[in-house]
Amino acid sequence: MTIPAFGLxxxxxxDDVVIKSVKTALELGYRAIDTAQIYDNEAAVGLAIKESGVARxxxxxxxxxxxxxxxKNKLIPGLKESLRKLHTDYVDLTxxxxxxxxxxVPVAEFMQALLTAKNEGLTRQIGISNFTIDLMQQAIDAVGAENIATNQIELSPYLQNRKVVEWANKHNIHITSYMTLAYGKALSDEVIGQIAxxxxxxxxxxxxAWAMKLGYAVIPSSTKRENLQSNLQAQILTLDEDDMSAIADLDRNDRLVSPEGLAPAWD
Known part of the structure; x- marks a missing residue:
């Protein structure tokens, strides 16, 4: 199984905002949806999916x-509660x-519990998010690289996270990029504007398109129909080597997501 290159x-x-976003996206042709327990929107996402009429x-x-x-005693019950909210018997990726x-909670404990959830059919694939190189190695030691579908990390033109990406690639761990537009900051970049x-x-x-050309999956969000529609068109935009080189030069290690008490020691 593979990770879709493009999702929502x-x-x-x-609440109603996420319901409208998901329904509109599905109507426009999106088929991959990314949520999380802490987003407190799984039930709304599940309702939007159910009412969309799109086959599971x-x-x-x-x-x-x-x-x-x-x-280990909470992970599977927690995932089952997510499934209940999402109106589904399984998720494709946890x-x-x-x-x-x-x-x-040691990495080995929760990764092995997650692998058990996969073996029980609660999730088709498993993976990690916000994991450093050391944490990725611990995850591999616990369940094997073949069981880690992706590492979802903050990644944008201003934070290209090359050390983590190169290490993940070497160990056949796919990268999913979040905050790809840098909270919108990169939208006003002069170099990107010229390429556009x-x-x-x-x-x-x-x-x-830059992120997807590098092989990453992207999951941009929007509440506006026109933005959801235009984001979809990134899949058919082909950048050349000059474009990719120009964007590579924008890297400045500008990390936007690093919650105190939660974030690991970044590479």
């Missing part, structure tokens, strides 16, 4: 286990959202 993110979207087998649903459910702060003009595109399409 739902971070910070709740045509969808790729991802959720993420929150730190309070990492204990990620560990963040590593356990201060290693309160060259291709008769818009900055968001350029950034998403």
């Amino acid at each position: 993110g739902t971070f910070r979207l709740k 087998e045509d969808l790729f649903i991802t959720t993420k286990i929150w730190i309070e459910n990492l204990d 990620l560990i959202h963040w590593p356990s702060p201060n290693d309160a 003009l060259k291709h008769n595109a818009i900055p968001a399409q350029v950034i998403l």
Whole structure:
């Protein structure tokens, strides 16, 4: 099984807002939806999917286990509650959202519990999010690289995270990029604007196309129909070597997501 290259993110979207976003996205042709236990929107996402009429087998649903459910006795019950909210018997991908702060729950414990969930059919694939090189190695030691479908990390033109990406690639761990537009900051970048003009595109399409050309999956979110529609077009935008080189030069290690008490020691 593979990770879809393009999907819909739902971070910070709740209630009627997320229902409308998901329904509109599905209507436009999106088929991969990313949510998480801590987003407090799984039930709304599940309702939107149910009311959309799109067949479950045509969808790729991802959720993420929150730190309070990492204990081996809580992970599977927590995932089952997510499935209930999402109105499904299984999800396609379940990620560990963040590593356990201060290693309160060892990596081996929650990864093995997650693998058990996969073996029980609760999730088709398993993976990790916000994992450093050391944490990825611990995850591999626990369940094998073949059982880690992706590492979902913050990655944008301003934070290209090359050490983590190169290490993951070497160990056949796919990368999913979140915050790809850098909270929108990269949309006003002059270099990206010039590339967009060259291709008769818009900055968001350029950034998403850049990430996908590098082999990453992307999960941009939006509440506006026109943005959901235009983001989709990034899949048919082809950047050349000059474009990719110009964006590579924008890297400045500008990390936007690093919650105190939760974030690991970044590479």
